[in-house]
Amino acid sequence: MRKEILEEYIDACELVKETEEDIKYLKKKKRASETGEGPGNKYSNADNYMKATGREDVLEKDWQLHLEEKLLEERKKNAERVKLQAEEFLNTVPARMQRIIRFKVFQRLTWEAVAVKMGRGATGESVKKEYFRFLNEN
Numbered sequence: 716m717r718k719e720i721l722e723e724y725i726d727a728c729e730l731v732k733e734t735e736e737d738i739k740y741l742k743k744k745k746r747a748s749e750t751g752e753g754p755g756n757k758y759s760n761a762d763n764y765m766k767a768t769g770r771e772d773v774l775e776k777d778w779q780l781h782l783e784e785k786l787l788e789e790r791k792k793n794a795e796r797v798k799l800q801a802e803e804f805l806n807t808v809p810a811r812m813q814r815i816i817r818f819k820v821f822q823r824l825t826w827e828a829v830a831v832k833m834g835r836g837a838t839g840e841s842v843k844k845e846y847f848r849f850l851n852e853n
Contacts (some may be wrong), residue, residue, distance in 0.1 A: 726821065
């Protein structure tokens with residue numbers, strides 16, 4: 716399970732960022748819907764928009780946007796939970812391995828850069844072997 720948590724960490728981080736962008740876009744879309752000022756829309760306010768398109772259409776669209784926003788928020792929360800699981804896991808391992816994991820997985824450094832940060836004559840290959848040996852033993 717430990718290896719899987721670390722592997723999912725990077726994707727979870729990216730998913731949080733992407734979902735936040737999706738939520739921003741959706742909120743812009745909702746504002747445009749509420750004011751009736753969507754792209755190519757000739758209506759200047761919500762009342763004229765509703766009169767022209769029918770109130771039911773506007774309410775249906777608003778409901779769909781609200782549902783989509785709720786789903787995006789749930790997706791973001793789940794991805795954040797995966798990130799927290801990885802960070803909790805990190806607290807359970809020896810200090811040296813915590814540093815290696817932080818540098819390699821969380822900060823996405825190359826093995827050579829991790830070795831430089833670790834110091835004490837470490838090489839990229841030696842740190843990589845230590846990391847994979849740890850994951851395979853646990």
